[in-house]
Structures are given as C-alpha cells and as structure tokens.
Amino acid sequence: MVARLLLRSAVRAAVTRRASPAVALSRGMAAGGIPTDEEQATGLEKKIMNAMKTGTDPFNMLKPKEYAGSKSDPHLVPSITNKRIVGCVCEEDNTAVVWFWLHEGEAQRCPSCGSHYKLVPHELPH
Amino acid sequence: MAHQAHAYHMVDPSPWPLTGAIAALLMTSGLAIWFHFHSTVLMTLGLILLLLTMYQWWRDIIREGTFQGHHTPPVQKGLRYGMILFITSEVFFFLGFFWAFYHSSLAPTPELGGCWPPTGITPLDPFEVPLLNTAVLLASGVTVTWAHHSIMEGERKQAIQSLTLTILLGLYFTALQATEYYEAPFTIADGVYGSTFFVATGFHGLHVIIGSTFLAVCLLRQVQYHFTSEHHFGFEAAAWYWHFVDVVWLFLYVSIYWWGS
Numbered sequence: 001m002v003a004r005l006l007l008r009s010a011v012r013a014a015v016t017r018r019a020s021p022a023v024a025l026s027r028g029m030a031a032g033g034i035p036t037d038e039e040q041a042t043g044l045e046k047k048i049m050n051a052m053k054t055g056t057d058p059f060n061m062l063k064p065k066e067y068a069g070s071k072s073d074p075h076l077v078p079s080i081t082n083k084r085i086v087g088c089v090c091e092e093d094n095t096a097v098v099w100f101w102l103h104e105g106e107a108q109r110c111p112s113c114g115s116h117y118k119l120v121p122h123e124l125p126h
Numbered sequence: 127m128a129h130q131a132h133a134y135h136m137v138d139p140s141p142w143p144l145t146g147a148i149a150a151l152l153m154t155s156g157l158a159i160w161f162h163f164h165s166t167v168l169m170t171l172g173l174i175l176l177l178l179t180m181y182q183w184w185r186d187i188i189r190e191g192t193f194q195g196h197h198t199p200p201v202q203k204g205l206r207y208g209m210i211l212f213i214t215s216e217v218f219f220f221l222g223f224f225w226a227f228y229h230s231s232l233a234p235t236p237e238l239g240g241c242w243p244p245t246g247i248t249p250l251d252p253f254e255v256p257l258l259n260t261a262v263l264l265a266s267g268v269t270v271t272w273a274h275h276s277i278m279e280g281e282r283k284q285a286i287q288s289l290t291l292t293i294l295l296g297l298y299f300t301a302l303q304a305t306e307y308y309e310a311p312f313t314i315a316d317g318v319y320g321s322t323f324f325v326a327t328g329f330h331g332l333h334v335i336i337g338s339t340f341l342a343v344c345l346l347r348q349v350q351y352h353f354t355s356e357h358h359f360g361f362e363a364a365a366w367y368w369h370f371v372d373v374v375w376l377f378l379y380v381s382i383y384w385w386g387s
Binding site for chain 1: 130131132133164194195196197198199200224279280281282283285351353354355357363
C-alpha cells in the first residue's frame with residue numbers, strides 16, 4: 001500500500017511543471033549561495049584572473065610560446081621595461097647558457113647560434 | 127600601479143615563526159621540568175603560546191588569501207604541494223608505529239608466552255565498537271566528499287549541512303574511542319601489547335581531533351562566505367587530511383584490532 005502511494009506521489013512530482021524564473025541565474029550568490037571567483041576574487045588573484053581572460057599572460061604564469069627564431073618568426077620576449085635579459089640555450093641539453101641584454105627596437109640575434117629575439121614591451125595590469 | 131611583475135606572494139615580515147619556535151622550546155623543556163621537578167608551569171606557558179601562534183598565523187594566512195587576494199594560481203599550487211608533503215610526512219610517522227607493532231607481534235617473545243595477543247591480554251572484540259568506529263569514519267569520508275561537491279556546485283545550504291555532519295561524525299568517533307579507552311581491560315603499561323595499541327591508536331585519535339578542528343574552522347569560514355565555488359583550498363586541505371585520518375584508521379583496524387586479536 002505504501003509502495004503504491006509512494007509511486008503515485010513520485011509520478012506526480014515528476015510530471016508537475018513549475019514556473020521557471022525569467023532570467024536563469026545559474027551560478028554564484030544568486031543561485032546556490034556560494035560566491036564565484038568572478039564575484040568575489042580580489043587583489044592580485046583578481047588581476048590575474050581578468051588578464052588571463054583577455055588571453056595575455058602579463059605575469060608569465062604559462063610556459064613561453066615557441067617560435068622558430070628566424071628573421072620572420074623571431075622569439076617574442078615580453079618586458080615591462082625597455083630591456084630584458086635573455087638566456088639562450090642554443091641547442092637542447094647545452095649546459096652553457098648564452099646571456100645577453102635584449103633592447104627595445106629591432107630584433108637582436110644570439111651571439112652564439114644567431115636566433116632572432118624581439119622585445120615586446122607591455123604594461124602590467126593596474 | 128602593480129607592485130610586482132610576478133604572480134608569487136612575497137610574505138610580509140611576521141613574528142609567528144619566532145613565537146612558534148619559542149613555544150616549541152618552552153613545551154619541550156617544560157616537559158623535562160615536569161618530569162623531574164613536578165611543575166607544569168613552563169609546559170603550560172609553551173602550550174598557550176603555541177595555541178596563540180597557530181591562531182594568529184593561520185588567521186593571517188586567511189587574511190592574505192581570502193581578503194587580500196594573494197593566493198594566485200601558482201601560490202595555490204605551492205600550498206597544495208605543501209599540504210601533500212606534510213601528509214606524506216605524517217604517513218611516515220604512522221609507518222613507524224606500525225613497524226613497531228608488526229616487529230613485536232609477528233615474532234612474539236617467550237616473555238609474552240610466544241603468542242599474540244600475549245598471555246593475559248584480552249583484546250577488544252573487533253566486531254563491536256571498533257567496527258562501529260570504522261563505519262563512522264567511512265561515513266564521514268562520504269559526507270566530506272558531499273560537502274566538497276556542494277561547494278563546487280555553489281550549494282551553500284548543502285555544503286553547511288554536510289560539513290556539519292562530517293564534524294559530528296568525527297566527534298562521535300572521538301567519544302566512542304574515549305569510552306573504549308576507559309572500558310578497556312588492558313592499559314598502556316601492559317607490556318608491548320599495551321604500548322603499541324595505545325600509542326598507535328592514541329596518536330590516531332589525536333589526529334582525528336586535529337582533523338575535526340580543521341573541518342570546524344572550514345565550517346566557520348564557509349558560513350562567512352570565504353570559499354568560492356572555484357577557490358576553496360583550505361577546505362580541500364582539510365578534506366585531504368580527513369581522508370588520510372580515515373585511511374590510517376582502516377590500517378589500524380585491520381592490523382591491530384582484527385589481525386592482532
């Protein structure tokens with residue numbers, strides 16, 4: 001008897017249509033009561049979150065992109081000033097790293113292997 | 127204007143490492159003073175200083191992470207590594223006590239009667255309270271996972287309910303184990319059986335209390351909206367620790383309570 005009643009109420013619950021809210025709020029404080037990072041992140045975490053959304057990586061968190069290093073496809077080196085130190089490992093497993101300052105302007109070449117490097121100045125988000 | 131070009135957290139100078147070290151000094155020397163001169167003053171002072179250090183240090187971490195946003199993805203990754211390494215060190219800590227247990231129980235000496243459990247020891251029935259304790263901790267593992275999923279899915283009420291249930295189960299375990307300790311027919315002084323039993327289960331019980339406290343702090347933070355559905359590492363660390371405590375119990379139950387009877 002109980003099973004039949006249970007079955008009846010289950011069917012009724014499954015079939016009932018409820019009015020849905022006009023705007024479907026799916027996440028965050030408005031929905032379940034737990035904020036999202038979008039709503040609550042602050043400080044550097046928020047700056048980084050917003051910067052990553054634009055596709056840039058101003059804080060160098062990701063692995064650097066790979067370039068051919070040729071004249072037409074130079075290694076692009078981001079910098080927050082007008083020069084940055086570059087360390088070139090000319091061939092894989094080389095133990096001697098070739099260090100040099102890369103300045104703003106025309107692409108420079110590694111004094112050892114000749115790969116092209118170009119400085120790309122950018123602003124930090126603030 | 128941004129003050130740093132990297133995503134890491136260069137922490138401001140803090141007095142808590144020093145107060146923690148002083149607390150460790152006072153507790154250890156205080157222990158020696160208690161043993162030899164019957165005074166608990168130094169040790170108690172050390173304990174108070176330790177509690178104050180823990181409270182203020184972790185409060186500062188919460189301020190830096192949740193309120194100031196210093197816990198960027200690389201910083202969080204470092205915290206994860208840290209917690210995993212800490213739990214690993216605790217695994218080795220317990221491994222030592224299991225080694226001691228198996229050393230003594232696999233080859234019982236003539237002084238024990240050449241058998242395990244040793245002559246004169248009536249071990250606890252593994253299918254009574256210890257089995258209930260196993261069920262309680264396994265259930266708490268389920269509820270803490272429920273809490274995690276609730277947080278990730280943004281369900282505040284469910285997160286609070288399941289986290290509370292987890293803590294209650296932890297407290298229930300502690301209460302049950304305390305009555306077992308009180309009612310046990312043997313003591314820590316009862317040869318190597320008593321030593322291995324109470325040191326191993328005793329340290330485990332201490333870890334249950336620590337884990338329950340950690341979860342309780344998470345509950346307070348959850349109620350105060352600290353956690354977001356994506357960023358809640360404090361809770362994850364507490365859950366990892368809780369699962370570790372559960373696994374240690376399972377090994378204790380199988381080795382000492384069941385095989386050891």
